[in-house]
Amino acid sequence: MKTLAHDLPQTKVEKAYGYWAWIYDGLCGPIFRPAHLAITAAANRIGGQALEVGVGTGLLLPLYRRDMSVTGLDISEQMLARARARLGHGHLPQVVALETGDIHTIGHPDQSYDVIALPFVLTLLSAPERALDNCRRMLRPGGEVIIVSHFQSEAAWIASAERWIAPRIASLGLRPDFPVERVRAWADRYGDLEMLPPEPVGALRIYTLLRIRKHASSGSIPEASLSKDEASPAPAAV
């Protein structure tokens, strides 16, 4: 799989999270809590069928509405083992499946989800745009791809420190220098997508929530990219 300059190789990320699994909840649970609450609140406003990409140890699973149907996906068996144990301990009727798989290639049917949530995973992917293309394919018209992560700072000196440290912590499966603009550029390629204004999350505002909505009238827009320039003023019928 081709990676851009600083995109993380998949094998490195999978290996890193094999180790992270043992300490993840205690270390990352409290730090990520505001972001987890923000992304699940956004998902719960939509409801229906949801795919959580990079479900990890399942920290977010209890936060989804109980009338939703949530499928969790992850490449790390060790992280998923923790999520499965969580299912065994709690009553979580909203969780319908936990699957081992890679968001770049997972072949769930077209338009099968109302919400696709990516909490703290997009910036770790080896081909983020390709993964997002797959999310767009699986998203129903009117649905949203919702992302929360730490993105590259807008302050030049912090951004430069993040660029410096990024290659030094890549083997830990961490990536602090991913620009929000890259997500916007991806969404702008498609006439059926609209990226809503980014929302800073938490008291320190170090995380950002991104929502990309697929127009309700985009049902029959083909998989091949349809640029905004090419888009017809009269949308295709659902």
Ligand SMILES: C[S@@+](CC[C@H](N)C(=O)[O-])C[C@H]1O[C@@H](n2cnc3c(N)ncnc32)[C@H](O)[C@@H]1O
């Ligand atoms: C930082 S953890 C986030 C876990 C969880 N979403 C949370 O916020 O607590 C990133 C997770 O993404 C998973 N991951 C990385 N690349 C992936 C891929 N290509 N497809 C699916 N999951 C992936 C990792 O194995 C890891 O469990």
